[in-house]
Amino acid sequence: MSIGNSPEADRPSIGHAIQQARIAAGLTVEEVSTTTRVRIPIVQAIEQDDFSRCGGDVYARGHIRALARAVALDPHPLIDQFDAEHGGRPTPTDLAAPIFEAERIRSEPRRPNWTAAMIAAIVAVVGFVGFTLFSGGEKNDNGPIAAGGANAKPAPAPTRHPSTIKPPLPEPSDSAVAGLPKDKVTIKVTARDGQSWVSAKDANGKLLEDSLLKQGESKTITDKKRIDLVLGNAPVVQLYVNGKEVKEIGKKGPVERLSYTPGDPQAG
DSSP: OOOOOOHHHHSOOHHHHHHHHHHHTTOOHHHHHHHHTOOHHHHHHHHTTOOGGGTSHHHHHHHHHHHHHHTTOOHHHHHHHHHHHTTSSOOOOTTSOTTSOOSOOOOOOOOOOHHHHHHHHHHHHHHHHHHHHHHHHTEETTEEOOTTOTTOOOOOOOOOOGGGSOOOOOOOOGGGGGGSOTTSEEEEEEEOSSOEEEEEEETTOOEEEEEEEOTTOEEEEEESSOEEEEEETGGGEEEEETTEEEOSTTSSOSEEEEEEOSSSOOOO
């Protein structure tokens, strides 16, 4: 009797899903390893659904979460799938790596903050003394009488010469980086429409930046000679080079490799 394929049978494995997403994003195993700080052999083993090199279920779940985020996958379904295939969610241990988020953190009883209490007491005393002095200046021996009598008029507000009034400063715009030195190359990358992986090296191959930008986050990178830039998920990126916006990023594909030097932004 044939029962048919279940949805679980049609669902790709965890490693296969991560591998396909990495390939679709145009990233190499080395680039993903650099971004997540997960060693290359472990990345390769996870893509083959071999979690024995992770050092335990807690570490495996952390590696899966990091790799999924690096290739723009939602890690929660993959974690649920891992738990279902490995006997449920593992119990956290004291040896869990600190780089992974704890599933549940038991709140410890807070200790009294004596410093804050002392500052509050000092503020209260100073306020009371100031109020007492201020109130004493408006009273005489016969009771509270306002200084200057009941018919006293308030002093006129001091006038200012127009030349002494400073106009408000203009709000800075995204193109404000144009004011940077002309003898340097300055790049501002913003993950405008989604998250993007950014890597930058100087002319000697020294790594200047290597991070995953969440939507709305920005990075500014500066060098004296040249910046070699790699953008993952390039169509979501807004790019300014030497104060000028570079249009049509990502027209050639999801991963862009660009080089810029001081002056007008002409990609190399």
